[in-house]
Amino acid sequence: MKNTFLASGMSLFLFLTVLVACHNDPLEPEYGTVQLRFDNVVGAQELKLDSTTYTNGSGEPFTVSRFTYFISNIKLKKADGSEYVVPQDSSYFLTSQSNPASRTVLLRNVPVGDYTSINFMVGVDSLRNTMEIGKRTGALDPGGAAAGMYWDWNSGYIFLKLEGTSAKAPVDATGKRNFVYHVGLFGGYQTKTINNLRTIQLALGAQPAHVIVNGKTDIQVKADVLKVFDGVKPLRIAAAPTIMVSDSSKNVANNYATMFSIGTVQVD
Numbered sequence: 185m186k187n188t189f190l191a192s193g194m195s196l197f198l199f200l201t202v203l204v205a206c207h208n209d210p211l212e213p214e215y216g217t218v219q220l221r222f223d224n225v226v227g228a229q230e231l232k233l234d235s236t237t238y239t240n241g242s243g244e245p246f247t248v249s250r251f252t253y254f255i256s257n258i259k260l261k262k263a264d265g266s267e268y269v270v271p272q273d274s275s276y277f278l279t280s281q282s283n284p285a286s287r288t289v290l291l292r293n294v295p296v297g298d299y300t301s302i303n304f305m306v307g308v309d310s311l312r313n314t315m316e317i318g319k320r321t322g323a324l325d326p327g328g329a330a331a332g333m334y335w336d337w338n339s340g341y342i343f344l345k346l347e348g349t350s351a352k353a354p355v356d357a358t359g360k361r362n363f364v365y366h367v368g369l370f371g372g373y374q375t376k377t378i379n380n381l382r383t384i385q386l387a388l389g390a391q392p393a394h395v396i397v398n399g400k401t402d403i404q405v406k407a408d409v410l411k412v413f414d415g416v417k418p419l420r421i422a423a424a425p426t427i428m429v430s431d432s433s434k435n436v437a438n439n440y441a442t443m444f445s446i447g448t449v450q451v452d
Contacts, residue, residue, distance in 0.1 A: 214295070215292075215293045215296065215397070216294055216395040216396050216400065217290060217401070218290075218291040218400075218401045218403065219288060219289070219400055219401065219403065220258075220288070220290075220302075220405055222288075222289070223287070223405070223406050223407070223447065224407045225406055225407070225409070226238045226408065226410055227408065227410050231248060233249055233250070233282060234247060234249050238410070240410060240413035240421070241410070241418055242414075242418060242421075244350055244422065245352070246348050246349065246352075246421060247348050248281070248346065248348040250280075250282065250346070250347040251280070251345070251347075251409060252278065252279065252281070252345045253344040253407075253440070254276065254306065254341060254343050255278075256276045256277065256305045256307065256308055256309065257270075257272075257303075257305040258289075259302070259303040259304070260291075260294065260299045261300060262299055263300045268294055270291055276322065277289045278323040278329055278333060298394055299388060299392055299395060300388055300392045301385060302403065303385045303386075304384055305381060305382065305384070306343055306344065306382045306383075306440060306441065307368070307381040307382065308370070309370065309381060310373070310381075313340050313373070314373050339373075341370075342366050342367065343367055343368050343437075344366075344440055346364075346412055347362065347363070348362070349361050350363055350421045350425075352420070353422065353425040354422075361425075363421045364425070364428070365412065365426075365428075367380050367427070367433045367440070369429065378429075378431070378433060378434055380434065380436075381437075382437055382438075382441035384441060384444050386405070386444060386445065386446050391449070399451055400452045401450070401451050402448070402450045403448075403449050404447030404448045405446060406445045408443045408445070409443070411440065412439050413439070415439030415442040415443065416435070416438040416439055417438060417439060419435060419439065
């Protein structure tokens, strides 16, 4: 009888030990997906290439034939200040109005929780700009996805391209009234240059963005082309139809830093 009691007690002790041990085991991390949807607009209108005439704050009519920009170094922040930083090698995206698929950015394996703001950079940081060319793949491949968004002669990425036509632009060598804004420059490597990298921080509204297990949180980010002209420093096409490597590029960069806003936030 005594042995039976001891055996029963020992079994109970082992059961409780295992139960406590299981309870103290750290929980497996849980993840969801965040989808950033970049919707390009012109004020209250949807951006349409080569077909719609818009008017900037200086009263200049214009059409857009190209609107392309790099998004990189993405971070999601919670109310307590903690952050989820998208791994560097997975944090470079080239979005283009002419390629709808490129305007949807999927961030996988985002820890579950409530996020209140998002940070990202417009452009490609100095580390990637100066990295061995063979290590720049995906969106950063100058001979592939990034073709046309890289200055071979200046060894750097073009962060944003805005091209179009305007009756206020002078006639150029092609016989057309084109305007061209190509903005790059990351501060220089061996020689100091203008730094047109801009970091954007956007609050996600009164309600946080919920990231749930195996779910997809959709965040609409609007980019307003009008802000390129009418941001911090108003720009007139008539006065500056072409802006590339010049001091004026800083004005374009300061303006495009203001063009982003949060639209809808949904969880599927």
